[in-house]
Amino acid sequence: LGLPREQAVPSLIQERLHAEGYRYEVVNAGVSGDTAAGGLSRLDWSLEGDVKILVIELGANDGLRGLPVSQMKRNLSEIVTRAKQRGITVVLTGMEAPPNYGIAYTSEFRQAFRDVADEHDVAFVPFYLEGVAGMPSLNNPDGIHPNAAGARVVAETLWRALEPVLETH
Numbered sequence: 149l150g151l152p153r154e155q156a157v158p159s160l161i162q163e164r165l166h167a168e169g170y171r172y173e174v175v176n177a178g179v180s181g182d183t184a185a186g187g188l189s190r191l192d193w194s195l196e197g198d199v200k201i202l203v204i205e206l207g208a209n210d211g212l213r214g215l216p217v218s219q220m221k222r223n224l225s226e227i228v229t230r231a232k233q234r235g236i237t238v239v240l241t242g243m244e245a246p247p248n249y250g251i252a253y254t255s256e257f258r259q260a261f262r263d264v265a266d267e268h269d270v271a272f273v274p275f276y277l278e279g280v281a282g283m284p285s286l287n288n289p290d291g292i293h294p295n296a297a298g299a300r301v302v303a304e305t306l307w308r309a310l311e312p313v314l315e316t317h
Contacts, residue, residue: 158178160299161306161310165314175194181209183213184224191231195234195236202238207257211243221264224261224264228270232268240261241306242261242275244257245257273309277302286298
């Protein structure tokens, strides 16, 4: 959001794959403003073709809207289950909820991602925006979405979880 395609995380991951000699094509199936329910509703389309690895980066908008954590967790779990049933390796990324919903909500929100990753034994990035969130120099003026420099940090964080998975294929 707010970046030219070539500066966005999927493009940066594609560049890194190419530079490292991996023969994968990154497909960005994300939809701006989407929730975990939206991701689940598009899942079959997203998994068409020869999909080997699915990176799930959903939930931030659930948290921004204060949606029930149990609903988000159920949707994420269903996405992981259906991807694994197709033999697709999953990398799940966690998010943080804004603090305005209180400590109980933010704690439950954070734990939901960990629980899904543990229950399904998938690769896990605890916080997709690690090192970027709350850093004005790494975010667009909205204070939420990474700018080009922030996207590079996010891509590096994601790469650390993705690379071991790539080596198994």
